[in-house]
Amino acid sequence: MNRPVPHPTRHLLMIVAGFALWALAFVLLYGTQATGCKAGWHLVEMGPANLLRLVLALLFLLHLGAMLALVRYLRRQVVPMAGPVRFLNRVALFSAWAAIASTLFTFVWLFWLSPCQ
Amino acid sequence: MASTLALAGCGGPVSTLDPAGPAADAIARLWWVMLIGAVALFILMMALFGLVMLRPGAGSGLSRRGWILAGGLGMPLPILTALLIYALIQGERLLPHPDGGPNGGVVRVEAVARQFAWEFHYPELGAGAAGTTLNVLHIPAGRAVDVTTRSDDVIHSFWVPRLGGKIDATPGHSPTIRLRADRPGLYAGLCAEYCGTGHRDMGFTVEAHPPALYEQRLRAALAGEEAQ
Amino acid sequence: MSDTLSPIRLHKQLDAIWGNGKGLERLAAVNHTVIGRRFMITALVFFLIGGVLAMLIRSQLASAQSPFMDADLYAQVFTMHGTIMMFLFAIPMFEGFAIYLLPKLLGARDMAFPRLSAYGYWCYLFGGSMLVVAMLAGVAPDGGWFMYTPLSSRPYSPGINADFWLLGITFVEISALSAAVEIVVSILKLRAPGMSLERMPIFAWYMLVVAGMMLLGFPPLILGSILLELERAFDLPFFDPTRGGDPLLWQHLFWLFGHPEVYIIFLPAAGAVSTILPVFAGRPLAGYRAVVIAVIAMAFLSFGLWVHHMFTVGIPHLALGFFSAASALVAVPTAVQFFAWLATLSHGRPRFSIPMLHIFGFFFTFVIGGLTGVMLAMVPFDQQAHDTHFVVAHLHYVLVGGFLFPMLAATYYWLPHLTGRMAVFPLAKPAFWLFFIGFNLSFLPMHLTGLRGMPRRVHSVLPEWGLETLNLISSGAAFIMTMGVALYLIDFFLLARFGRIFRRNPWRAGTLEWAMATPAPSYAFASLPAVTERADRLDADRLGGELAAGRGYLGFTRHGWMETLGVEMLTGRPQQLILLPRQTYLPLWTALATGLFFVLMLAKLYWFTPLALLLVLALFMGWARQTGLREDKGLLPVGRGIDLPPHGECEAAPSPMAMALTLTANATLYGSLLFGGLFLWVSAPGWPPPGTPQPMMAAVGIALLGLVIAPLAGAQAVTGIESGKAGRWLWLVAGAQGLALVALAMLLAQWAPDRTGHALAAICFIILCYVTLHCLMGLVFALYGRWRIATGHVSARRNLDLRLGLQWQCYTAGAGLLGLTFIHALPWLASLGGMA
Known part of the structure; x- marks a missing residue:
């Protein structure tokens, strides 16, 4: 009655892809912050900021970029008009947007707060 | 009502x-x-x-x-x-920023916790005044004080509720908190992290002195502890 | 197999297969209805024990004059209160609830792995009992329910108390992990035909997410417990700051579990609300999709806020900012769910009822707990409120509000399902008001008690704090709350004993669990429904009659098989005929053997523990003997004109997914261990150590060779079944693992002398132990596969046994490569340590 769906697991995993990137960003940013403080990157002046902040900012932007790419991928995915695949695609898409908003809300402070104190 | x-x-x-x-x-x-x-x-x-x-x-x-x-x-x-x-x-x-607070530099003290008492060190006091006070921390009123905690046994937490937040004393770490008492007086302190059967009784007192009298009173207190 | 069976005959035939025995035979039950009920009743007993402890605490704190316990006894009491309520009440309660309910909501006859449910239950019962025995013997854990090191380390807790916690809780957590694996697989694979993912009742989405969280949340706690027990038993210094360990590592591991756990407890209860509330609103849940997204968001965010339990340890403000923001942000998906509920009510015709009264209690209480939660997320405020009674008040508002009230609503909603009876005595209302008023009177003033300076876990109130009146109010009100609990118990008893028997679907619900007789028959559905719309809008009354008459799928019996259907996980298209295992004592024996291992650990008889583990392994092999078919069956009719293969011949059988999930949890544990090593490098004092061994390159090379060959040969074995070469390839797998084991033994011997000297050596040693253990299991899997071929359980179509082994070999190879790299990388990083 239903056509077989290719890669069911992939469709399912996509609903957590956005937030998985958020979690990855969290681990990397927190780990880099701690490591950078230990290694003294915050003491290396780089223009208006320091090395640690630049590395953190780079990681932040990389993850935002990856999430935007995910949104683009999900929007371009060809899905049926109804049924589970469409449902999962919509959930994945809105979750990805929520993850982007969460990324901004959670990590934007790295441009401002004292990194090692 | x-x-x-x-x-x-x-x-x-x-x-x-x-x-x-x-x-x-x-x-x-x-x-x-x-x-x-x-x-x-x-x-x-x-x-x-x-x-x-x-x-x-x-x-x-x-x-x-x-x-x-x-x-x-x-x-x-x-x-x-x-x-x-x-x-x-x-x-x-x-935060205890290095640039200090108003009214001149920051006073640095160390709070060393053990089961079940607090020992306070005053590393900045001039030569010949080594020593510690037990369960009483002397600070000058009106000046920022950076309290650095240490512990050699279990985790305790340094807390003077009327002066500010708490900071843990974790073995192997020595974090710092900045506090200031506006006026001279006595302020009660507590151990906030459960540290064993004597947890409740690990209270201490912060005695804030008028800035001009601080060093003199601290030396007297240290001498008093020495005598005991 | 004809359509002419009468409902009564069908019932008798099914019950003969599915029904549970009498007397001692009950111990062999694996049925989800029975196991779920046992979980819930046991959890209720533990709740009452925990409640008695709470009353002891409130009596002690009622006034400065009232203390009757000394500090040591009080420490045992508050530690056990927290431990019991969290680990022995809340988690097992919702596990039992989910095990009982999920198959009935999804239109299946049982969970995917009934024996695993039973095994999990026995582990929970025995592990929990260990803790209660410790308490009765006066040697209960006494370091607080989060067991901070070094207070819980050997020098400061020399007694057996802390070991009871570490071993008992780990024993209990086996049940949490097994339940998590089984819940995910059951939701994704064991549904009624036609129930595609977007037609699932919302509770299934909640539980799918919760089970996923459990798979990732519990391993850090289990790892932490193992490491701390290793430190206590064998002096491996993971948390000892004088030897390169760090007490903060424990805090990170504990709270990395501990905070998600709060949401793990909350979400099933919220799922119950999302199920019950629409029924009384007379309108399906608003924003089904928004709620699914909110639950996913909540699950992830809850993993990013554990450090808000550590705002006072001295972590830099930037990092605190991340955690503070995530802690605040988690309020958003909560609000989405609240407004989905409000929207449902606002567009419906709400009617008041006892479940709705408890949902009101939930709204009132949980909103307060949520608001104080946002307050505590703010770093400066937390630094004042942390470890005071403000936090005690907050966490009780969250847990009582977010778990107890919804679960009471669920109890009044589903107790008729469990008992087949409706309440006749109006006791629920007074019980609710006593409980509700008592709770709020007790815990609302406690916020102020905390802000006015009362720390947690002080064994009595000191008069000079000026907090006696507030504490007296809290204590007095707590007794009102207790009266409410007593009244609830009486009401439950009266309902179960004297309640009015009803015919079907008393609440006019649209979910499948009401499309069956109540109390539920052992087989749940006499035949399985075909679902054509969202499974909370069904006509349960009409459907119930049809299914009982056998007009759905599988409305017959054959060969005494326990049958249910497996579906394609997205579309719900029927895919396989799942043959479930019969009643057996093996889960009980296996849990007893597992318990033997923990008891031997407790008794410090370490040399005997491998024997217990061998016994466990042998018993698990016994499970396999009861599983699987010895011949290819091809397609079998399942009713309504459809033929399906038995699951053993289906590519998408449940067990490989279960193995993948188990390995995911396992990988989380391993990842936490590796991150623990990196954390110590960054954070712990006393790094780098004076000297570390250089791993023997020859041994590393041989180990790698063995690790890589094993999965390659394992893959050949799977494809080589047809040509009869599988057996030989499996010998190669076994040989490769044996080779790796020899090399790993050499490396272990090399690291062993240093393992107690410094945390770096201890971490590397444990990583090598982990890899060795996996190679050993890889060897077992190879031999197991060989045995299954010999007993005729394997064919080109029935290749599950070999595929499961292959999954294990692949994981072991990955974990081994990573581990062997890590024991090179960590000493190298440590040698860079002084660069700053």
Whole structure:
């Protein structure tokens, strides 16, 4: 009655892809912050900021970029008009947007707060 | 009714709502702001629940999607953002920045915790004044004091509620908190992290002296401890 | 197999297969209805024990004059209160609830792995009992329910108390992990035909997410417990700051579990609300999709806020900012759910009922707990409120509000399902009001108690704090709350004993669990429904009659098989005929053997523990003997004109997914261990150590060779079944693992002398132990596969046994490569340590 769906697991995993990137960003940013403080990157002046902040900012932007790419991928995915695949695609898409908003809300402070104190 | 009002009193020797220094004062203000906001939000939520339960159809003017977007995203996001920025600004101000506070440099002391007592060191005091005070921390009033904690046994936590937040004394680590007492006086301190059977009795006192008398009184206290 | 069976005959035939025995035979039950009920009743007993402890605490704190316990006894009491309520009440309660309910909501006859449910239950019962025995013997854990080191380390807790916690809780957590694996697989694979993912009842989405969280949340706690027990038993210094360990590592591991756990407890209860509330609103849940997204968001965010329990340890403000923001942000998906509920009510015709009264209690209480939660997320405020009674008040508002009230609503909603009876005595209302008023009177003033300076866990109130009146109010009100609990118990008893028997679907619900007789028959559904719309809008009354008459799928019996259907996980298209295992004592024996291992650990008889583990392994092999078919069956009719293969011949059988999930949890544990090593490098004092061994390159090379060959040969074995070469390839797998084991033994011998000297050596040693253990299991899997071929359980179509082994070999190879790299990388990083 239903056509077989290719890669069911992939469709399912996509609903957590956005937030998985958020979690990855969290681990990397927190780990880099701690490591950078230990290694003294915050003491290396780089223009208006320091090395640690630049590395953190780079990681932040990389993850935002990856999430935007995910949104683009999900929007371009060809899905049926109804049924589970469409449902999962919509959930994945809105979750990805929520993850982007969460990324901004959670990590934007790295441009401002004292990194090692 | 009168007793309820008396209960609502916020004073007390270890009350965070009776601040005696800028750190505790700022945090108490944050608390009152949050309390007002929380009460308003609580009333709103209960009113909405009452409305939809008791007046069926009254809320159906707003679409279901509208309810979820307005209440789930529209309401909390701006409130949380504003609160978070406020709290983070405050948190930055409370940090022990190296540039010190007003009224000259920062006084540095060390609080060494053990089961079940506090030992205070004064590394900045000039030569010949080595020594410690037990369960009494002497500080000058009106000046920023950086308390660095240490522990050689289990985790304790240094807390003088009327002066500011707490800082743990974890073996292997020595974090710092900045406090200031506005006026001379006695301030009660507590161990806030459970550290064993003597946890309750690990209280201590912070004695804030007039700045001019501080060094003299501290030396006298150290000499007194020595004599014991 | 004809359509002419009468409902009564069908019932008798099914019950003969599915029904549980009498007397001692009950111990062999594996049925989800029975196991779920046992979980819930046991959890209720533990709740009452925890409640008694709470009353002891409130009596002690009622006034400065009232203390009757000394500090040591009080420490045992508050530690056990927290431990019991969290680990022995809340988690097992919702596990039992989910095990009982999920198959019935999804239109299946049982969970995917009934024996695993039973095994999990026995582990929970025995592990929990160990803790209660410790308490009765006066040697209960006494370091607080989060067991901070070094207070819980050997020098400061020399007694057996802490070991009871570490071993008992780990024993209990086996049940949490097994339940998590089984819940995910059951939701994704064991549904009624036609129930595609977007037609699932919302509770299934909640539980799918919760089970996923459990798979990732519990391993850090289990790892932490293992490491701390290793430190206590064998002096490996993971948390000892004098030897390169760090007490903060424990805090990170504990709270990395501990905070998600709060949401793990909350979400099933919220799922119950999302199920019950629409029924009384007379309208399906608003924003089904928004709620699914909110639950996913909540699950992830809850993993990013554990450090808000550590705002006072001295972590830099930038990092605190991340955690503070995430802690605040989690309020948003909560609000989405609240407004979805409000929207549902606002567009419906709400009617008041006892479940709705408890949902009101939930709204009232949980909103307060949520608001104080946002307050505590703010760093400066937390630094004042942390470790005070403000936090005690907050966490009780969250847990009582977010778990107890919804679960009471669920109890009144589903107790008729469990008992087949409706309440006749109006006791629920007074019980609710006593409980509700008592709770709020007790815990609302406690916020102020905390802000006015009362720390947690002080064994009595000191008069000079000026907090006696507030504490007296809290204590007095707590007794009102207790009266409410007593009244609830009486009401439950009266309902179960004297309640009015009803015919079907008393609440006019649209979910499948009401489309069956109540109390539920052992087989749940006499035949399985075909679902054509969202499974909370069904006509349960009409459907119930049809299914009982056998007009759905599988409305017959054959060969005494326990049958249910497996579906394609997205579309719900029927895919396989799942043959479930019969009643057996093996889960009980296996849990007893597992318990033997923990008891031997407790008794410090370490040399005997491998024997217990061998016994466990042998018993698990016994499970396999009861599983699987010895011949290819091809397609079998399942009713309504459809033929399906048995699951053993289906590519998408449940067990490989279960193995993948188990390995995911396992990988989380391993990842936490590796991150623990990196954390110590960054954070712990006393790094780098004076000298570390250089791993023997020859041994590393041989180990790698063995690790890589094993999965390659394992893959050949799977494809080589047809040509009869599988057996030989499996010998190669076994040989490769044996080779790796020899090399790993050499490396272990090399690291062993240093393992107690410094945390770096201890971490590397444990990583090598982990890899060795996996190679050993890889060897077992190879031999197991060989045995299954010999007993005729394997064919080109029935290749599950070999595929499961292959999954294990692949994981072991990956973990081994990573581990062997890590024991090179960590000493190298440590040598860079002084660069700053």
